Amino acid sequence: MAVSNKPIVWGPFAAGGTVTAFLTPALVLLTLLAAFGHAPDLFAYERMHAFAAHWLVKAVIACVVFVSLWSAAHRLRITFYDLGVRADTLVAAIVYAGALAGTVASVLYLARI
Amino acid sequence: MSRKPYVRPMTTEWIFRHSRYARYMLRESSCLFIAGWTLMLVWGLKQLAEGPAAWEAFLQGLTSPASIFFQLLTLGFASYHSITWFNLTPKALPVQLGEEFLPDGAISGAHFAAWAVVSIAILFLAGAF
Numbered sequence: 001m002a003v004s005n006k007p008i009v010w011g012p013f014a015a016g017g018t019v020t021a022f023l024t025p026a027l028v029l030l031t032l033l034a035a036f037g038h039a040p041d042l043f044a045y046e047r048m049h050a051f052a053a054h055w056l057v058k059a060v061i062a063c064v065v066f067v068s069l070w071s072a073a074h075r076l077r078i079t080f081y082d083l084g085v086r087a088d089t090l091v092a093a094i095v096y097a098g099a100l101a102g103t104v105a106s107v108l109y110l111a112r113i
Numbered sequence: 114m115s116r117k118p119y120v121r122p123m124t125t126e127w128i129f130r131h132s133r134y135a136r137y138m139l140r141e142s143s144c145l146f147i148a149g150w151t152l153m154l155v156w157g158l159k160q161l162a163e164g165p166a167a168w169e170a171f172l173q174g175l176t177s178p179a180s181i182f183f184q185l186l187t188l189g190f191a192s193y194h195s196i197t198w199f200n201l202t203p204k205a206l207p208v209q210l211g212e213e214f215l216p217d218g219a220i221s222g223a224h225f226a227a228w229a230v231v232s233i234a235i236l237f238l239a240g241a242f
């Protein structure tokens with residue numbers, strides 16, 4: 001049987017597509033409210049810091065960041081192919097590395113909260 | 114001995130051949146905005162870790178016209194991603210009941226309802242209202 005790494009790549013894409021579909025619009029609304037001077041209560045430094053200091057919240061944030069970036073990276077890779085860029089291996093390496101770098105950065109910052 | 118394989122030339126002109134191709138590209142480009150906003154979130158985590166002054170600077174940065182423009186675009190594109198994603202759920206998760214399949218509208222409808230509940234819950238728990 002041929003060995004394929006497709007499920008490894010595709011699994012987080014599907015998870016990320018679902019997570020971003022459910023969460024991202026509401027989360028963007030929160031930052032938009034803050035941008036227009038109606039910051040939600042959670043955006044006060046003490047509250048946000050206490051919220052993000054919980055290990056479970058940290059784990060959830062790290063997972064959300066990972067699947068969001070990964071699914072975006074996967075879509076970007078496919079889009080490059082659709083637009084005629086045939087260097088798929090190179091494109092895949094760059095976009096997935098970017099998604100992993102963003103995830104690692106979020107984990108490092110969360111560890112300092 | 115090596116032969117040169119024929120590589121069919123490919124242009125980006127196909128996008129404009131049909132409106133559904135353009136909508137497809139519009140949907141796919143949502144990834145740029147979702148990725149950009151997520152990286153902004155990661156930046157916010159860095160600022161939160163650095164202390165109250167850095168966090169205030171992050172919140173201040175959100176209010177710049179460029180940031181608001183980006184966030185509004187992200188809201189539009191992210192919502193478009195959600196709508197197209199949930200519209201596809203009957204294809205991805207068909208539910209068979211005996212001989213029959215659950216109608217498509219029931220599956221996507223359940224997802225849209227759950228999306229509404231989750232969104233309201235996030236806004237409420239964050240103290241937006």
